[in-house]
Amino acid sequence: MKFKSVEHVRTELESADYICSRTIATVVFLAQATQKPVLVEGPAGVGKTELSKAVAQSLQRPLIRLQCYEGLDESKALYEWEYAKQLLYTQMVKEKIDDVIAGAGSLSEAVDRIASQEDAFFSERFIQPRPLLQAIAAPEPVVLLIDEVDKSDPEFEAFLLEVLSDFQISIPELGTRKAVNIPFVFLTSNDSRDMSDALKRRCIHLYIDYPERDLELAIIKLKIPQIKQRLAGQLIDTIHKIRNLDLKKKPCISETLDWAQSLISLQVEDLSAEKVRDTLNVICKYRADLEQVKEKMEKIIN
Ligand SMILES: Nc1ncnc2c1ncn2[C@@H]1O[C@H](COP(=O)(O)OP(=O)(O)OP(=O)(O)O)[C@@H](O)[C@H]1O
Numbered sequence: 616m617k618f619k620s621v622e623h624v625r626t627e628l629e630s631a632d633y634i635c636s637r638t639i640a641t642v643v644f645l646a647q648a649t650q651k652p653v654l655v656e657g658p659a660g661v662g663k664t665e666l667s668k669a670v671a672q673s674l675q676r677p678l679i680r681l682q683c684y685e686g687l688d689e690s691k692a693l694y695e696w697e698y699a700k701q702l703l704y705t706q707m708v709k710e711k712i713d714d715v716i717a718g719a720g721s722l723s724e725a726v727d728r729i730a731s732q733e734d735a736f737f738s739e740r741f742i743q744p745r746p747l748l749q750a751i752a753a754p755e756p757v758v759l760l761i762d763e764v765d766k767s768d769p770e771f772e773a774f775l776l777e778v779l780s781d782f783q784i785s786i787p788e789l790g791t792r793k794a795v796n797i798p799f800v801f802l803t804s805n806d807s808r809d810m811s812d813a814l815k816r817r818c819i820h821l822y823i824d825y826p827e828r829d830l831e832l833a834i835i836k837l838k839i840p841q842i843k844q845r846l847a848g849q850l851i852d853t854i855h856k857i858r859n860l861d862l863k864k865k866p867c868i869s870e871t872l873d874w875a876q877s878l879i880s881l882q883v884e885d886l887s888a889e890k891v892r893d894t895l896n897v898i899c900k901y902r903a904d905l906e907q908v909k910e911k912m913e914k915i916i917n
Pocket residue numbers: 632633634635658659660661662663664665666803805834868869872
């Protein structure tokens with residue numbers, strides 16, 4: 616499957632439960648056309664990770680995910696040799712190894728003889744592919760999600776640049792692996808640090824902000840179809856006013872959804888200041904934010 620137009624991206628993603636703006640759909644379409652990675656930035660909970668899942672589902676491609684964290688290194692991202700398995704095999708073929716070194720005149724001769732057999736132990740059989748190698752070696756086209764890349768160290772980012780520029784990985788013992796199909800790559804970042812210009816240059820940049828009213832309304836209706844139009848409208852207006860306050864953590868889309876679900880469970884049909892106050896814990900995760908919203912209640916809802 617391929618996206619045929621920007622509008623086609625929008626409708627396909629919607630079938631995969633993802634509502635997107637024209638900007639998002641355009642970036643996805645252009646990324647497909649240019650085979651460039653997409654660097655998705657924006658606040659928490661605005662659908663950065665979900666976008667790559669929806670694209671994978673729409674294109675019917677497997678999603679391979681590399682979750683980044685501080686200290687993530689090449690061996691965890693690319694591949695590792697399975698030492699335990701190598702050791703186990705060595706034990707099991709001990710007699711064969713004895714045959715190989717039988718009659719060796721010196722220790723170094725024995726080592727040389729074993730070295731001549733090392734291909735058997737540094738082969739495909741003992742390699743544990745990690746997400747980047749999995750994506751490059753995959754026989755079918757895949758979507759590769761490099762999630763929360765801002766949490767990794769700058770050295771790792773430099774290494775990623777190499778991988779993303781030629782989609783090939785060199786394994787000294789086995790040779791170079793080049794991607795048969797260029798993966799559809801998404802990198803997400805939460806603004807915890809600025810990504811390098813070199814990385815930005817290689818990617819199409821997409822900033823996802825909190826959604827516009829209509830878009831968020833469409834997301835609620837898609838995810839919680841039983842919600843009444845009136846309540847959904849009141850809820851979105853309230854959330855948008857709360858987002859305009861200077862909060863430590865603004866409520867995101869998943870909190871809007873949780874809130875809608877909570878109000879339905881409480882059989883609320885009409886949002887009032889009292890109902891907002893009662894359920895505020897679902898959307899405000901810091902005490903100071905909670906107090907601020909309570910103080911400014913008359914500006915938020917009337
Ligand atoms: N455009 C959208 N259409 C449908 N659902 C959405 C959309 N955006 C966000 N959501 C919902 O919000 C939830 C949070 O989205 P997601 O996990 O992708 O956020 P994120 O931007 O990756 O956040 P974080 O930075 O915390 O990882 C999703 O599980 C999904 O239910």
